[in-house]
Amino acid sequence: MDGTLVDSEKVWEIALHELAANAGGTLSPAARQAMIGSSMANSMQILRDDLGQPDRPEAPDVEWLTDRVFELFGAGLVWRPGALELLHAVRFAGLPTALVTSTGRKLVEVALDTLGRENFDVVVCGDEVSMPKPDPEPYRTAAALLGVAIEDCVAIEDSPTGVSSALASGAAVLAVPAELELPPTDGVHLRTSLVGVDPAYLADLLVHRGLLQPER
Structure with missing residues (x-):
């Protein structure tokens, strides 16, 4: 989030x-x-x-x-570039979607006024898991609640802590740095923003799991 x-x-x-x-x-x-x-x-x-x-x-x-x-x-939150468009495309495609965040439930409920509760089938908050990020538990919990295999999921992250959690969970990982620089990492697909990312792009990440995806 x-x-x-x-x-x-x-x-x-x-x-x-x-x-x-x-x-x-x-x-x-x-x-x-x-x-x-x-x-x-x-x-x-x-x-x-x-x-x-x-x-x-x-x-x-x-x-x-x-x-x-x-x-x-x-007071309201500002969307990151391409994020709202991607979320709408994912939902339009009928893909099960989870919000997995280190933030506690009280604050997430406020943020959902901006994000839209209807955009997520599952929300996993930082105070609802025994081992928060960088442990893989949050992402594995989300996949289990969605009823899907974690290996069939794409996790989108912006921080080293979140990337570590997503990568360890077994999901394909798309990383878009925000406040911190993210170094190239095996199995992590790096982009400068979510602009231009769509469900087909996410599906391609699963097909090419383990390969670094060049930016476009």
């Missing part, structure tokens, strides 16, 4: 910098980058380490951050 379908990482950045300031510190660029695509628990650990406050209680920070991002999400 974040960074792949909508440009919400910038929203998270606003809230995280505000949280760090509330704690009397400043969030470093390296710490912020390490949080992208990560779970809430891992992000809060990174924050504490970055601020040099290892004993800072986590629960109040999670509550504050969730409420702040909830407020910012409610």
Whole structure:
């Protein structure tokens, strides 16, 4: 979701910098980058380490951050280039579709006001799995809920954490970097955007699984 379908990482950045300031510190660029695509628990650990406050209680920070991002999400989210068109094409083609995100259910419900609940058969949130990304559990859970083999799925990701999760799950992986650069990786098809991607392109990724797809 974040960074792949909508440009919400910038929203998270606003809230995280505000949280760090509330704690009397400043969030470093390296710490912020390490949080992208990560779970809430891992992000809060990174924050504490970055601020040099290892004993800072986590629960109040999670509550504050969730409420702040909830407020910012409610103002509306901006689609990433080509994402809405691809989602509409996939749904028009009748393909089972899952949203697999590290973000918690409360915030995802707000984001779905932009994304459209009707666009997903299944939604798997970061607080609904025992092992979040980069573990493969979120993608395998989504495939199981859809009733399809993970090997017949294409996962679309934007971050190293998400790519690791999708690749380990057994899905074909299409990566479109947003905030972080993604290096060429065996089995991962890299593009600069989702513009021009359609169901036929996704099907071709399954046929040519394991081969790097040149950009077009």
